[in-house]
Amino acid sequence: MAAADGVEPTIDEIKNYFDARYLSACESTWRILGYPTQYRSTPVEYLTFHLEGEQPVVFKEGDTVKSVLARAHLSKTMFLAWFDCCEMYPEARELTYAELPTKFVYDSKEKVWNPRKKGFAIGRLAPVSPSSGALYFLRVLLNKIKGPRSYDDIKTVNGIVLPSYEDACYALGLLDDDKEYIEGLKECAFWASSGYVRQLFVNMLLSGCLSTPRLVWDATKGLLSEDILFNERKKRRNPG
Template sequence: MYPTFSKKFVETTSIDDDGYPIYRRKDDGKVITKTGVDLDNRYVVPHNRFLLLRYGAHINVEWCNQSRSIKYLFKYVNKGNDRITATFYKTANENAEEDEVDEVSMYYNCRYISPCEAAWRIFGYNIHYRDPSVIRLGFHLPNEQSVIFKDHENLDEVARQASVKESIFLGWFEANKEYQEARSLTYAEFPTKFVWKAQERVWAPRKSHSVIGRVFFVPPGSGEIYYLRLFLNFVRGPISYEEIKTVDDVLYETFRDACYARGLLDDDKEYIDAIEEASS
């Protein structure tokens, strides 16, 4: 959907109540005529002159600061190929009632690739990429970590495996015990300095690559695990669940009580932010 033009003359750039930019459009009296229509600054589409010259194409550029815009872009580049629905049929004849209907041959869900995209894929160019890499960080309440097993495995034997008591989140506790540098990092900051070794199931100091961490989202109505996630944005270098729930040398019974003691739930701001984020 393209924005409507013309816009209003504006002396300075500002941000409206919805977070969208209102760009400066000076009334400098300059007018050009295109196909009999007079155009001034109110009709200028936001653009980047370097990109226009580099690619020789119409490229609109808008500044955004909303998660819904970013989500739209990532959804668009990951949505896959364009698809078309094709239906095959033949005209009716006198013996139409005797004709057999083959629904499979009459309906095809086809993939469409344009010539430019086909050439791009033939040459093996990247369709898209993300930089830096994003590590998704799971977490869980005590003794509630996920356990993955196959259908044919015996549950009692699976429960006795050592890996059941290991997870990325519990490995974070162990790394905080071993590395002094880890004690200064939050859970989301941890992958910037350390890397998870899946086979050894331990965190080790990072030697290369730029990586950022992203903690899984939890709805506010999820109970204690929501308050745990809220704490993970602030606590640095804990070695146990009890240390997370300790505020000013006082060990609280629940994560919710600890959040109140730390002042994270003095008002409804956290809930309002979560609702606004979910609505977008």
């Protein structure tokens, strides 16, 4: 906003902030006790992946199929760039997909993984439901397989390319004794409430996908009942 004479007024934003600032009792106590008022956590790289030939495609209404398929970037994704990275850098062949961000940085513009020169980050694979079939079993393998240079490398066990990701999981012992369901419940417990985890367990029972339900229960019953003490205290109006 200009003054009447056309000269821009000088605005001291810092002074205005302190003049109008309200310091509550909570903030005062926090500062008196010397607790940190800000922090920086470890950066997390969200890692996407897809089945062979099933890259996500974004297009505008009215675009023709020919024009969409002609776009060069369709052949490049974060996941496919991992294969190229393993081909180019020996160090990448010693890492799983989730471990890759600890040593490499993804350039989203060029769609390539470059060696990390500074900083640190951890990777987290995109969540996938067990009902997703092949995509889910691909995710299971991505937590174990290091340095693949193609989709076939991911499902290769003892030098043999297996027909499916599920077969590769079984060959590696990753699906024995309902391990994938136990790991799924444990992973779910990191971000979901106990009630949600229980509902997921019930859905597994109803779908008949568990070969040994008691084994899954014994391995996860602590997570399934994590909120029972809180709920009982609340029901009995006993803060404990």
